[in-house]
Amino acid sequence: MxxxxxxxxxxxxxxxxxxxxxxxxxxxxxxxxxxxxxxxxxxxxxxxxxxxxxTDWVVKELLEENLDSADISDSFELMIEDCYGETVKVGFLELSTVEVMKDQDPISWDIAKSEYIDGLVEDEQLITFDNGSTHYWIHDVENFIEENLEIEEAC
Ligand SMILES: [Zn+2]
Structure with a gap:
């Protein structure tokens, strides 16, 4: 869809x-x-x-009530771990890559995360109805449509 x-x-x-x-x-x-x-x-x-x-407000209300918004922080962190490894060596310490990146440069972290989100929106995996405050996974929205759309029967 x-x-x-x-x-x-x-x-x-x-x-x-x-x-x-x-x-x-x-x-x-x-x-x-x-x-x-x-x-x-x-x-x-x-x-x-x-x-x-x-009807815009109705759409927002229905989605809020029926769907969980996408937890993008989790999937972004997983993507980073896939690319750069779960841990990173700093001197003799073995540290969480995600934690080190967040601690050391929270601004770059946020920029990369919002670029990642924009990418998912462009790929049509994520969708937003409020200019990006809330995102939903498109497959969740598609399931919601399938379950809720009453098809008018042709006569
Ligand atoms: Zn009246």
Missing amino acids: CVKNIELNLETIAYQKTTPFCYSCYKEAPTGTCKACCSDDLMRILPGSGCEYG
Whole structure:
């Protein structure tokens, strides 16, 4: 599934799991037009979460509730250990490569880590919906879509 399709599918799920909601009347309007005031300027209501305009917030909320965000620190450390070894010799000491690098140059460490994350996003292994504060593994998001997308049956 490409990123564009993932976004579209998540938007569809967000529509399926929410109901149009007229904030002025404080009533659900399942048809898309408020029966009381005839407005079609409607929010979406997600049971248990509240109401707001648009679906971006619904997508974020659904993913937060249903998926664990990717623990990139762990996989970055593993990648470093794969490349440079688990331990490194400093004089007569055998030290953890990761710990030495973090201690000695935390800034370079953070830069390398964010480049690693950018690489995974470009490779379409990771995806973010909030400009990089939270990342999810794309395969987790794909599983979520498969489990949640209700395919409308063709007649
Ligand atoms: Zn209304």
